[in-house]
Amino acid sequence: MRLRIGAAIAAIASVTLSLSACSNLGGLDLNKVGEEGKTTWVKLALNQTETHPSYIALDHLSERFEERTDGRWKIDIYPNEQLGSQQEVLQFVKSGAIEMAIVSGTQLENLNKDFQVLNMPTTFSSVEHQMDVIRQPEIVGEVFSSLEESDNISVIGGFTQGSRNVYTSFGIVKTPADLAGKKIRVQESEMHIRMIELMGGSATPMSYGEVYTAIQSGVLDGAENNEVSYSTQRHMEVAPYFSYTNHLIGLDYMIMRHDLRQAMTDEDRAIFDEEWEKAMVEHTELWDKETKEAIAEAEATGATFDEVDREAFIEALTPIKDEFLTTDFQKQLFDAIRAADTSDAGGKK
Numbered sequence: 001m002r003l004r005i006g007a008a009i010a011a012i013a014s015v016t017l018s019l020s021a022c023s024n025l026g027g028l029d030l031n032k033v034g035e036e037g038k039t040t041w042v043k044l045a046l047n048q049t050e051t052h053p054s055y056i057a058l059d060h061l062s063e064r065f066e067e068r069t070d071g072r073w074k075i076d077i078y079p080n081e082q083l084g085s086q087q088e089v090l091q092f093v094k095s096g097a098i099e100m101a102i103v104s105g106t107q108l109e110n111l112n113k114d115f116q117v118l119n120m121p122t123t124f125s126s127v128e129h130q131m132d133v134i135r136q137p138e139i140v141g142e143v144f145s146s147l148e149e150s151d152n153i154s155v156i157g158g159f160t161q162g163s164r165n166v167y168t169s170f171g172i173v174k175t176p177a178d179l180a181g182k183k184i185r186v187q188e189s190e191m192h193i194r195m196i197e198l199m200g201g202s203a204t205p206m207s208y209g210e211v212y213t214a215i216q217s218g219v220l221d222g223a224e225n226n227e228v229s230y231s232t233q234r235h236m237e238v239a240p241y242f243s244y245t246n247h248l249i250g251l252d253y254m255i256m257r258h259d260l261r262q263a264m265t266d267e268d269r270a271i272f273d274e275e276w277e278k279a280m281v282e283h284t285e286l287w288d289k290e291t292k293e294a295i296a297e298a299e300a301t302g303a304t305f306d307e308v309d310r311e312a313f314i315e316a317l318t319p320i321k322d323e324f325l326t327t328d329f330q331k332q333l334f335d336a337i338r339a340a341d342t343s344d345a346g347g348k349k
Contacts, residue, residue, distance in 0.1 A: 028099070030263040034072050042260075045089035045101040046079045053286035054102055054159050054252065055079050061279040068271050075100070093255055094151050100256045102159065106189060108253060111151055114143045116324060117333045121195045121317045124249035127160045129341045131284055134158050134251070135277075139336045142329075148258040156276055159283045161250025162291060166199070166243050167230055168222030169215055173243035175309045176200030176316045185211050185223035191324050195247065196224070198316050208233075215239050226250070228287075231294035236303035243308050247317060 033040045048054045062075035089101040105119035124130040144155040179200035186192045188205045196203035214220040215238040325331050
């Protein structure tokens, strides 16, 4: 870990020096950001590749923001964890070493457990429900602003990770009873382990890169993830039965240094917010397109995609709310999110 952090710090130092030479800023002077005749370079960390919907939407955001501010602002995106892991870049944003990052919900849970509500099974019933809620400050405003004073982090919004579902090697899953005794891979999260247990399976935390061979060898009976990951990782070759449990809609967050956001003029902040809204729309459209392509590719190899008894899984997961929502605020936030759902809860998207 020390070697990785050291390497990341060295990378940031190198990036900062090069950007300083280009912009003559010598690092961000918050009293001069967005000045006429100068370019304020903003570093944005991302753990995805250049072909991922997140990178594409952010790249277009950068282009539009630069154009609308006449070159006074430029967002430089560093994909593929060039500036460090999500855990590392979160600390770098806090310290001001970098200005922006895309991080998963589990990272923000480490700073404030209230974010756990937005990463909990049954919170969102669809991507549409999720993306609608995160645009409503009357629902998420308090939790999104909760890190500004304590950690110098503003949460701007989010990109969907899509719906997570179960896929298996042994056959179609219709009800939690079909998962009884089956070893299902999960992320290393106490809540997600409990999630699979409540769904009837035997939760098996494991590195993502080991899943294919583990299913192939029989160490695992299946896993849970979205369609894009299912296809790109070729998991359909060893687990051809994909069941729409739709148990979790994941979320990545856009975070920014709070002091930088405060230093922006009202006009520049408004422009950024407008372009960020367009980025969220574009990302969701790209995600939907890529999901459909992933399904088609998997079906071409013989994989099947099947509906489940949604009510049975919803009922099975009901106890997770009482187990993991421990404060009045968390319970009220959960209830407000559920009340905002106008979609068909029985749909897979």
